[in-house]
Amino acid sequence: MKKNETETITELNRAIRILEQTRDSLLPSPAAKPKNLEGRRVAICVGHSRAGDFGATAPGGVTEYAWNKPIAHTVKANLEALGCEVLVVDEYGFTVSLTYPQAMDFVATQVKDFEAEVVVELHFNSASDRTVRGFETLITGSQRGTILGNCLQDSMAELFTGEPNRGVKVRTRNQRGSAFLFKCAPPAAILEPLFASNYAAWDTYKDRRDDIAHAYTMGLISYLEQVS
Numbered sequence: 001m002k003k004n005e006t007e008t009i010t011e012l013n014r015a016i017r018i019l020e021q022t023r024d025s026l027l028p029s030p031a032a033k034p035k036n037l038e039g040r041r042v043a044i045c046v047g048h049s050r051a052g053d054f055g056a057t058a059p060g061g062v063t064e065y066a067w068n069k070p071i072a073h074t075v076k077a078n079l080e081a082l083g084c085e086v087l088v089v090d091e092y093g094f095t096v097s098l099t100y101p102q103a104m105d106f107v108a109t110q111v112k113d114f115e116a117e118v119v120v121e122l123h124f125n126s127a128s129d130r131t132v133r134g135f136e137t138l139i140t141g142s143q144r145g146t147i148l149g150n151c152l153q154d155s156m157a158e159l160f161t162g163e164p165n166r167g168v169k170v171r172t173r174n175q176r177g178s179a180f181l182f183k184c185a186p187p188a189a190i191l192e193p194l195f196a197s198n199y200a201a202w203d204t205y206k207d208r209r210d211d212i213a214h215a216y217t218m219g220l221i222s223y224l225e226q227v228s
Contacts, residue, residue, distance in 0.1 A: 038083030042079055045090075075216050118223060123192050124195070
């Protein structure tokens with residue numbers, strides 16, 4: 001018996017629904033959408049932002065400061081898209097030449113005046129031994145600082161799969177470069193995503209700054225959600 005048009009359409013719709021259900025069952029579960037971050041305040045500082053201080057130099061002459069500055073502004077844009085208020089500090093002392101202690105006082109004041117609830121400083125590592133590689137996060141060891149460090153390190157681990165995970169490291173006040181962690185009032189972390197002195201690591205990640213910014217963004221989101 002010949003099917004009428006209505007029966008044919010009904011069967012086609014049923015077949016489409018079955019195909020859609022099969023497709024959906026094969027797709028991975030969507031990642032949880034981050035919470036709205038309206039009202040949260042984050043400060044992102046670019047290491048070696050003093051006048052005349054550019055930090056370490058990677059192969060090809062790229063400075064630590066120049067490489068990290070765009071990452072800071074990408075993280076800012078990512079977080080602002082979720083409603084977060086973000087301060088980027090990429091000129092320590094503006095055009096005034098400062099000593100390192102003066103620069104840290106300047107940063108701490110900027111962060112305090114902004115009323116940031118968390119602050120990070122962006123760097124990359126360098127070593128005379130060019131075989132050294134890996135990523136790490138430096139903190140003071142405070143309760144919230146530890147949460148922050150773990151969130152950032154875990155997020156970096158998802159990106160830097162080919163690099164040694166050097167872990168979250170607690171610094172003491174008198175260790176070189178640690179003043180940032182202790183001068184700033186909110187929980188603070190220094191991010192060291194790679195050793196630019198290692199040619200293989202640098203070649204792998206030098207053009208992946210957007211991916212690194214995403215890793216930092218997700219680490220900060222994880223922290224803000226945990227301490228909300």
